[in-house]
Amino acid sequence: MAGSVAYLGPAGTFTEQAVHLYKPDAILHSFTSIHGVALAVVSGITDEGVVPIENSLQGSVNETLDILISQTGLSIRRELVLPIEHCLLVTPDTQMSDIEVVYSHPQALAQCREFLERCFPKAQLVASLSTSAAVADMKESNHASAAIAPYGAAALNNVRVMAKNIQDNDSNVTRFVVLADRDSKPTGWDKTSLCFSFAEDKPGLLYEAFGEFVRRNVNLAKVESRPSKHHLGEYIFLVDVDGHREDPHVKKAIDALQRRCSMFRVFGSYPRWNDPEAPAHPQS
């Protein structure tokens, strides 16, 4: 059974593309916020949910990190990595020289800044709530306008692709996570995501926490901090380590770390995405 998947919509977004890549036959349910996707999974409306967690240029998606920290009953089951290719969409009768306004999500506008400054130096840039909303904003606009959105949004909205691959940086990829009620079994090529914080602000606590992994040869693949939301300067640390939480050395490190922390949570263990530029799978 393909199952049902909630995703950050509407249709035509990069997240929908990621779902198609993951489960082409799934029944899709679009939600207007990352929080909505998380609640769909927790409440059982869908089996799984797909949300963006990190972009190679913009960094982490904070709403996703904050939901993982605060929402119980939610695990990371898989990661998906998708190249982000932006297009400039226009209504069928719009000419390049006419364009006065360009709509998109602020992240997409930022990712195409050089293209816009060089090709549309006089255009007004207007923020939309998503790349799909940008297409709607463009169609409703009183000005000759364009929208920055994924290729797939063109056919869906009956508009024209004026330019393709307009992002400034070709290493623009987004990592998505599949959320579910439980994580994945060990495959021998996994990673584990977790978070922790300390009750006191003592020098060396974070260093000693990292030491639990380093001493057991567990690689720290990613370190991130989020505000505790209680007081400026108090943080929750989010860490990705190589290996599965059931691998003996990872398990020992996690158990030892947990004893040092006032707050601790494993988001899940799941197969590492096969990055073609990364070193070969050690077991293949």
Place this chain on the structure above:
Amino acid sequence: MAGSVAYLGPAGTFTEQAVHLYKPDAILHSFTSIHGVALAVVSGITDEGVVPIENSLQGSVNETLDILISQTGLSIRRELVLPIEHCLLVTPDTQMSDIEVVYSHPQALAQCREFLERCFPKAQLVASLSTSAAVADMKESNHASAAIAPYGAAALNNVRVMAKNIQDNDSNVTRFVVLADRDSKPTGWDKTSLCFSFAEDKPGLLYEAFGEFVRRNVNLAKVESRPSKHHLGEYIFLVDVDGHREDPHVKKAIDALQRRCSMFRVFGSYPRWNDPEAPAHPQS
């Protein structure tokens, strides 16, 4: 001489409030982007620039971090901390029961989510490029609408404050940094901000980097990572440590760390903000 200060405008933003707090007599120049403020300082248009760097609920302002990483000739001279108090502004003749649309910057909408869900469950939330732009969007709107913006924006735009302090969380404060061509002299109560990265992805490098501070009893006050923008999974680490870069133990740690890194930069040393809830100044 009070000097001239560039800030993330337009007038009526929280950043402008922070500048007034810092230098009430300065000549102010508003810029439409954080990048613009940085370039104003680097090019000598103004003596200093003020931009937000961190909010206690939303976390770091990535654009500011990325400019500190990439822009040479720019130092952090001071930090400023301001409580963020949002207001709901309306045109003089708008009644509460009429409101169909609420405009604001996505961060402000997020910070007032509970208030909006409880008091305006049916209102459409529309993203604006800044809280000031939200007031303009509200005034131009065809719908009965409101804008979330700082108190100071009301008088400036000739609109009415319908509700005050509508943010969900009272510990909502923003930290700003003053950018200049050089940092501050030691005061005995300082912090130092820096960034670094490694040429290779070897387990334990970050741990050993932190060890240079911990071993010398230098407290790591903040750790943050940003994407390298070259390849997903490559990061630049940003660290705040207690103490001035000229303090002997801090200087030794910095020198030792620099030898471990492929990229290294000190953003500056500057007086720590006097947080009334923080432990007392050790020298006062």
